[in-house]
Amino acid sequence: MNAAAFAAWIRHTAELVSADAGRLTRLDAAIGDGDHGHNLDRGFRAAAEALPDGVPPGKVLMAAGRSIVSRTGGASGPLYGTALRRAGKAVGDAGDVGAAGLGAALRAALDGVQELGKAAEGDKTMVDALAPAVAAYEAALADGSGLADCVRAAADAAAKGADDTVLMQARKGRASYLGPRSVGHMDPGAASTALVLRGLADVAGEG
């Protein structure tokens, strides 16, 4: 993937988040404070509008991360911002990111999210979408799949991971205050993470 493809990912994800902002906010209203869709819509929109030209993919990701940190409220701004900046750092100065490089970037994003949020799998957070996505990506890569197929595997695993949060009881974040009453609702951060990876799968075959 070149810089234009990463920029296309951010723009496309901004569209997906915008189209789904109502659902994300309803999910957050059920077990949180009801602002996730609105917050993330504002953050990705800002990121899409401030994409730099003429820089390598790593710088595109870092710029998007900075925009999201500065414009997304709640806990998700720093988490998504960290994910994108760590991914950008992992990619370094490469002009074109191959399947192995993108896998390393996704792994770095997950590590950053877990360091910041201190969440493990099963806590009912975005980690429950991102961790299986990274694992699925790495498994596809080890099987010899190309970048687009690895990303598709990651996006499918993220969607399933988000679905699986419905039955979990939250152990992190605002939803954890609800205890057993958090069961029966999809985690909004896992839902949006699945959306972001779907966005990546949509553009991954195009450059």
Ligand SMILES: [Mg+2]
């Ligand atoms: Mg919220």
